[in-house]
Amino acid sequence: AALRDTLAPLIGDPGLGDKVAASVVDTATGEQLYGQGATTPMTPASTIKIATATAALSVLGPDHRIATTAALSPDSRTVTLIGGGDPTLSEAALREMAADTADAVREEDEKSVRLTYDISRYTGPVLHPISPNENIAPVTALMVNEGR
Structure with a gap:
């Protein structure tokens, strides 16, 4: 019930379109824990993110956070x-x-400071090669609201 209550509003987001299906399965038991249109045949979303997430979790651990400072x-x-x-x-x-x-600037008793930004963490194209696509946000080292 808690999983359903958490996922249902997310899956119901109009930004996902009107053809959405999802299934959460306990890999140890094979039991479906959540299903929304789970038996409806559909073309799956990109699955490479699963491999990427697995690699990141394996290398960085579940407590790692990407910080903007x-x-x-x-x-x-x-x-x-x-x-x-x-x-x-x-x-x-x-x-x-x-x-x-x-607050930190005030502690240093500065009256004014110069503000700059550093976006050098990532190199390469900002947009995926299949862009423009409203479902693919630009990826930069400094983005707000998921780059949307």
């Missing part, structure tokens, strides 16, 4: 927003980071 220069005159690639970064989190950074 702010750094104050040694002379306290420049603040750099350093993109870590966090797709969950939100406007609220940016406001909180800005407030924390402003």
